[in-house]
Amino acid sequence: MSTTADSGVLVVTRHPQPGRSLARAALDTALATAAFDQPVTLLFLGAGVLQLLPQQDSASVGVRNLRKVIDSMPLYDLEHYYVDAEAAEHFGLTAEDLPSGAMLVDRDAQRSLFDNHQHILGF
Amino acid sequence: MLHTLSCAPGHPAVKDCIALLRANDALLLLGDGVYIALQHSEDWLALQQSGASLHVLDADARAAGVRQRLAACFTVVDDDGFVSLTEQHAQQMAWY
Amino acid sequence: MLPGSAFDGEGFLRDMQAWTPAVAEQVAAAEGLTLTPAHWEVITLLRQYYRQFDSSPAMRPLVKWVRIHLGEDCGRSVYLLSLFPGSPAKLASKIAGLPKPDNCL
Numbered sequence: 001m002s003t004t005a006d007s008g009v010l011v012v013t014r015h016p017q018p019g020r021s022l023a024r025a026a027l028d029t030a031l032a033t034a035a036f037d038q039p040v041t042l043l044f045l046g047a048g049v050l051q052l053l054p055q056q057d058s059a060s061v062g063v064r065n066l067r068k069v070i071d072s073m074p075l076y077d078l079e080h081y082y083v084d085a086e087a088a089e090h091f092g093l094t095a096e097d098l099p100s101g102a103m104l105v106d107r108d109a110q111r112s113l114f115d116n117h118q119h120i121l122g123f
Numbered sequence: 124m125l126h127t128l129s130c131a132p133g134h135p136a137v138k139d140c141i142a143l144l145r146a147n148d149a150l151l152l153l154g155d156g157v158y159i160a161l162q163h164s165e166d167w168l169a170l171q172q173s174g175a176s177l178h179v180l181d182a183d184a185r186a187a188g189v190r191q192r193l194a195a196c197f198t199v200v201d202d203d204g205f206v207s208l209t210e211q212h213a214q215q216m217a218w219y
Numbered sequence: 220m221l222p223g224s225a226f227d228g229e230g231f232l233r234d235m236q237a238w239t240p241a242v243a244e245q246v247a248a249a250e251g252l253t254l255t256p257a258h259w260e261v262i263t264l265l266r267q268y269y270r271q272f273d274s275s276p277a278m279r280p281l282v283k284w285v286r287i288h289l290g291e292d293c294g295r296s297v298y299l300l301s302l303f304p305g306s307p308a309k310l311a312s313k314i315a316g317l318p319k320p321d322n323c324l
Contacts, residue, residue, distance in 0.1 A: 012216065014136060028321050035277040046139045065273040072272035075280035107142050114124060114143065114216065122217045 008039035010117035016050035017058075017066050023051050026123035027069055034076040042073075042081040043105075043113055048123075049087045054097055071099055082113060124214035126175075129154035132166050140218045146174030149208055151200070154219075157184045162194045171196045180205060220245055231312075231319050238316030246314045254314075258302055264288055265315040275312045275320040 011033075013026035026042075033040040044052060056065045073081065078101070085104035098104075105113070114120065126148060130136045137159065144150060150170060152160055159166045160179045170177055171194075179197045181204075184190040193199070200208065209215065221242055227233055230249065232242065243262060247254050254262075268276055268284055276284060278296065286294020293299075299307035308320050 014139070014218075031277070031321070035279050037279075046135050068271065068273035072268075072274060072276070072280060075272075075276065075283045077279070077283075111143055111145065114214065118213060120124070120214055120216045122219070 008041060008117050009033055009119045009121060010041045010043060010113055012043045012045055012120060012122045013048040013051065014045045014123065016047045017063065022123045023048065023066055024064060026121075027051075027066060029121060029123070030078065031069075031073070031076050034073075034078050040078070041113065041117060042078065043110065044081065044083045044087075044102075045110070046084060046087050047091075049084055049093060050091060052083065052088075052093060052098055052102065067099075073101060082109070084110065124148050124216060125208050125212035126150045126216050126218060128152055128156040128159070128218045130219060131155035132159050132164060136218045137166070140216075141169045141173065143216075144170065144173035144175045148173070148175040149178065149212060150175050151178045151180060151205065151208055152197075153180050153183055155187075156218075157187045157189050160184070160193045160197045161189055162192050167194045167196060178204070178208065229313075229319065232316045235316055235318070242316060243314050246316075250310060250314070252303075252314075255302075258314075260289060260293075261285060261299065261302060261311055262315045265311055265317060269315075269317050275317045276308055277320050278306075278308045281308045281311070 011026055011030045013023060015022040017023035030040050030042045051066045052070065054067055056067045058065050080101045080103055082105045083098065083102045085106050088098070088104060126140055126144060128137065128140050128150060140150075157179050158164065159170070160177075167177070177197045178200045179193060181190070181199050181201045184193065184199065190199075221237060225233060225237060230246065232238055232246070244254060247258070252258070264285060265275070265281070282294055282296050282299065285299065296307070299311070303310040312318070312320055
């Protein structure tokens with residue numbers, strides 16, 4: 001059994017929206033955890049990085065604009081979150097596209113995030 | 124840590140899971156994920172290279188008809204074996 | 220006055236577009252509140268939050284949001300509780316015509 005992990009929650013969000021509600025569920029989980037003052041880390045992995053695309057206009061399809069919700073994360077004291085660097089490049093997300101709290105991480109850094117969290121919730 | 128993978132071969136999560144697997148990890152294939160263990164698919168080659176211990180859930184392998192065609196690097200586990208894996212690993216990541 | 224059918228079982232407005240300041244007064248009255256300029260400051264900020272972030276805030280981000288815009292004295296839960304007793308994020312969202320906050324008790 002691993003003893004390196006601390007007690008925080010790592011939320012791994014791997015699906016784009018709006019096709020599935022998983023993206024929304026991941027974000028709500030992270031925000032609710034933060035709202036209750038619990039340590040939480042968010043990792044956008046694979047196609048999950050597509051949630052960060054700017055200029056979303058989802059009003060006509062009746063789902064939330066996830067990028068706007070993501071932009072509210074500093075108000076939940078979630079100042080920083082991690083973004084799969086390879087996927088961001090693959091999908092053509094540039095530094096200007098990404099919110100200021102986004103920190104690009106390679107595979108090694110992603111493995112460290114897994115190591116450092118006792119609880120991992122994959123969405 | 125324990126990874127459970129229940130996506131069919133070709134799903135993008137399979138690639139991400141393989142990329143993050145490490146030698147002291149365990150992987151359990153469930154549901155559609157059992158096809159990855161097919162001897163002839165060669166999808167398991169990358170899994171084997173990770174050095175992680177590789178497992179397939181018996182009931183799902185039987186249901187999919189792959190039980191007799193598993194690559195040799197996989198250990199078949201039943202539900203009790205699944206529970207044991209969760210006991211041996213404090214952390215778990217579900218890929219689905 | 221909007222009919223009762225305009226609201227859901229918890230008293231939240233079903234159609235955000237139907238909100239007017241008069242609706243806010245109606246909802247507040249139903250909750251036993253009379254709106255003062257201090258209430259209106261928070262209601263206006265909440266509606267601005269919703270436009271900017273496409274969500275209703277839980278208590279913690281609401282406090283921070285109010286602190287950013289109205290300063291330290293107002294950006295405290297005690298102050299918001301005095302204006303909107305019980306559950307300020309939920310009650311103020313209801314009066315502001317916003318959906319119930321997702322991450323709120």
